[in-house]
Amino acid sequence: MPSVLIFGGSGKIAKFITESLVRKGYQVSSVIRREEHIPSLSELGATPILQSIESASVSELASTIRTSAPDIVIFAAGAGLRAFEDPNLSLVVDRDAAIRVFDAMVEAGGTKRVITISTMDTRNREKAAPSWYNEVDRKGSDELWGMLPVYMKAKYEADKDLVEGNGKRGLEYTIVRSTWCGDGERMGKIRAGLAGIEPRISREDVADVLVACVENLATVGCVFEISGGEVLIQDAVKKVAEEKVDSFGEMFR
Numbered sequence: 001m002p003s004v005l006i007f008g009g010s011g012k013i014a015k016f017i018t019e020s021l022v023r024k025g026y027q028v029s030s031v032i033r034r035e036e037h038i039p040s041l042s043e044l045g046a047t048p049i050l051q052s053i054e055s056a057s058v059s060e061l062a063s064t065i066r067t068s069a070p071d072i073v074i075f076a077a078g079a080g081l082r083a084f085e086d087p088n089l090s091l092v093v094d095r096d097a098a099i100r101v102f103d104a105m106v107e108a109g110g111t112k113r114v115i116t117i118s119t120m121d122t123r124n125r126e127k128a129a130p131s132w133y134n135e136v137d138r139k140g141s142d143e144l145w146g147m148l149p150v151y152m153k154a155k156y157e158a159d160k161d162l163v164e165g166n167g168k169r170g171l172e173y174t175i176v177r178s179t180w181c182g183d184g185e186r187m188g189k190i191r192a193g194l195a196g197i198e199p200r201i202s203r204e205d206v207a208d209v210l211v212a213c214v215e216n217l218a219t220v221g222c223v224f225e226i227s228g229g230e231v232l233i234q235d236a237v238k239k240v241a242e243e244k245v246d247s248f249g250e251m252f253r
Helices: 012-023 035-044 058-068 088-108 135-147 149-164 203-215 233-243 248-252
Strands: 003-007 027-032 047-050 072-075 113-119 172-178 189-193 223-228
Touching: 003 012, 003 058, 012 027, 012 035, 012 203, 027 035, 035 047, 058 088, 072 088, 072 203, 088 113, 088 149, 113 149, 113 203, 135 149, 149 172, 172 203, 189 203, 189 233, 203 223, 203 233
Parallel strands: 003 027, 003 072, 027 047, 072 113, 113 172, 172 223
Antiparallel strands: 189 223
């Protein structure tokens, strides 16, 4: 089975991803910044790596990637609740650290495939809302950007850098852009592709989408939204891959 390196491995979604991948036989290494998370990740079957992506240089991150030699990198890190106290942490973690990881993959050599967990509606707000949005989605967009402007900007700029900078990096990326997610019940069904902001989705379902992308090489080059829905996750991701869904155009340009 392939090996996976997760940046931000102590988060809830990352732990669900780890649990699923280990159960399927994958080797999972997990980059975390706090020593207290080592026991829980070890119990899940992951190999914890202690490193702060907030302060690590590109070369230091490249060393981690080179040593782990993963087949796939998952960027699941985020400032989380700390960003409510210091919004600029979103720029430090969700944008700057993500971009350094992308650059580190190039410096390390070998690992090309990267899957990132991003956020619904990170886009160029100077343009009109995407054509597939309805009135509820447009209202939700205003609420998102009104509540979390720095976070949304950080995610937008990280996604944009990954896509527009790929001419020089040559990575095999997939960007999964989730709507609001929480601790609700795992439904096993979603709406994927050019999806709207509502309804919301559980963290476990988001994790299952990432695992489905790991297992489906045809998702390389896809940038797509996910929200609550009625299509089985495997089927929804398969359709995204078959249609080569890429929401980059309307969202970023």
